[in-house]
Structure formats: structure tokens, C-alpha cells
Amino acid sequence: MKPSRLFFYTTTAGLLLLSPLIVSPAGASASPVPPEERTGPAVAETPREAAAGEEAAIRLLREQAELELRAAEEKMAAAGRQAELAERELERARERMARAGNAVPGRREAVYSKLIRTGVVLLLGYLLIFALVKIINRHVADLRTRHMIRKNVIYFLNLLIIFLVIFIWLQHLGSITIFISAVGAGVALALQEVILCMAGWLVVMTRRPFEVGDRIEFGGIQGDVIDIQILQTSMLEIGNWVEADQSTGRIVKVPNSAVFKNPLFNYSRGFEFIWNELRVLVTFESDWKKAEGIMLRRAVERAEGMEEIVKRKIKRMSRRYMIYYGKLSPIVYVKILDSGVQLTLRYLTEARKRRSTEDELARWILEEFARTEDVNFAYPTYRIVRK
Secondary structure, eight states, X not given: OOHHHHHXXXXXXXXXXXXXXXXXXXXXXXXXXXXXXXXXXXXXXXXHHHHHHHHHHHHHHHHHHHHHHXXXXXXXXXXXXXXXXXXXXXXXXXXXXHHHHHHHHHHHHHHHHHHHHHHHHHHHHHHHHHHHHHHXXXXXXXXXXXXXXXXXXXXXXXXXXXXXXXXXXXXXXXXXXXXXXXXXXXXXXXXXXXXXXHHHHHHHHHHOSXXXXXXXXXXXXXXXXXXXXXXXXXXXXXXTTSSTTOEXXXXXXXXXTHHHHSOEEESSSSXXXXXXXXXXXXXXXXXXXXXXXXXXXXHHHHHTTXXXXXXXXXXXXXXXXXXXXXXXXXXXXXXXXXXXXXXXXXXXXXXXXXXXXXXXXXXXXXXXXXXXXXXXXXXXXXXXXXO
């Protein structure tokens, strides 16, 4: 309670106590008479009633003084508690500042340590890859086997290096979870094609639709597979401006995402034989049946022994696919055209030997037709009639 207010209450209480003792000069009471009572006769107040009123007034003043004193004490206590809390917060802030100051050098040392460990892992990992590849190239003679072993070793060690680097920088599972959740969405949007290529590589590695050495048509490109990488497949191109599926000499890299976007044709997997056709046009005057016999005889001679191999491969493929061939031996189809009779020889050959077999059959047919008088080649002719 404020001293001025306490002095006011004390003075008022003293005056009320001394008011009955203060008498006017005429001997009458000094207390004023209310105006409404001056007109009527005065009512005398007994000393007991006056004392009771004074005590009630003093009690009321004391109660009010006590209430205000309690309120002041409570405010002082609350202010003290707030001061204590402020001091505690100040101490905590000082402790945090001290810890932060001490943690900065520790964090720098941790970062330097992780950088050194990362460098050591990368150096040792790639030195190990180089050494293993050199050993494989020296001791494995078969080209296909050497390539497959070399690629598998490189893939395995690269994945191991990546995992080790991740665990060096993210040593707690919570950090790994936060990192994956924060980066995953952005990476999925920014590297959509890259992720699709990696998914295509996983399909190629697990399902094996083709392997190194296979002749395929992949992403609209024909060629022989020479390498399968995580993002792309390398092929030695065939066809294009060169006829009959022979190499152009160019190396083409096709993204592995083409596995999901384009049809894939494999000439070598499971059934490495293809049907090829050789067309010959003879004149109407020629003995087309004799020409048919010449073509068919040479094709049958060449196909001897091949039919059994083809049947075994078809039987093996029928265990996995719904595949069936009714006729595997060579056959000649006849068609009448404007310029003569077209004879089409249809025969089985290996995919990589299509041009060599066609060259062999064409040379045989030319020689046999040259020895036969009643078989002549036809060609388009024009007749000009003058009226």
C-alpha cells in the first residue's frame, strides 16, 4: 500500500474517533446538523450508538486497507516470480550461446572428418575397380564372359561406394528418412527421364529381354548390343543405308527408357532363326516349274540338318510361349505379275547370316538359269505403237 493512502486512512480514522470530543463554544456538539433536520426538532443520539457507528467505519476502513495491502503484496510476489523467470531465461540463453560457440569448431571438425573419409572411400573403391578390371582382362579369355564379369564387378562396387558415402554423411536413420522425404519429390520431378532410364535398366538386368551380343531392334534402332549401362544401351548399328542387316560401323546409344515406350525385337534370344524370302521374276514363255525346281533344290540341300535343330528350339520355346510352326522346310510361292511369273523362295536362316545365304542362293540360281535354255529372267518392257 502507498504511504500517502495509508496516512489518509489513519488520519480519517483519528478524526472520527475524536469527533465526539470536539464541542462548540456554546457547549453543543460540533458535528453538523443535516439541513432536513434543522426545520424539525433535534433527535438526540446516544453515546453507545455513536461509538458503534464509529467502530463500523473504522472496521470498514481497516478491511479496505487490508485488501489493498494484500493486492499490493500479491503484485510484488508476481513481479518477483517474473523477475526469477527472466533471470532463468537469461541464464539459458547464455548457456545456449556458450554451447553454440563451442559447437562450431566441433562441427567443422566433423565435416572435415567426413570429407576425408569420403575421399578415402572413393580412392580405395576406384583403385579396387581398376585392379579387378585389369585382372579380369588378363585372365578371362572369352570376350562375352569377360565383358559380363567386368560389368557386374563395376556395378557392384559402384553401388557399394554410393552406400558407404551415404552412411558417412547420414549416420542416423532419422537423418536418412528426412533426407529421402525432402529430396525424393524434387528428384522425381526434375529427373523423371533419368529415373525412367534406371528403371528400364533394372528391367533389362532382371527380366533379361536382351543381353550383350544379341541382335535386336530397340527404340527404332537395329543393331548388335555391345554394352548395357545404367542409363543407356550401346549398339553397333546395322541396316539403315546398308542393306541386308549388315553393320554400318556406327555405335548408337539408346536410352533404357525405350523399354517402356517402344516395341523390342530380339533376333537372337530363344529362336535365332528368321524367315527370309528371295524373289525371282521369269518370263511367261519360260518353264516356271523347272525354275521352281532349281530354286527349291538348292534351298533344300542347304537346309539339310537345320530342320532338326530348328524343331528342337521351337519345342524348347513352346514351353514358355504359345508358338507353333507347321512347315519348316523351304517352299516356293508363285505369283503372276504384269511382266512375268514371280517365284518367291521362303527359307529359314540364321539372323546374322541372312545376306550371306541370300548371296549364295542368288549365285546358284544365276548359274543354273544360265545353263537352262527354257528359263529366262523377265523385266518390265514397254511397247510404243504408232498409229
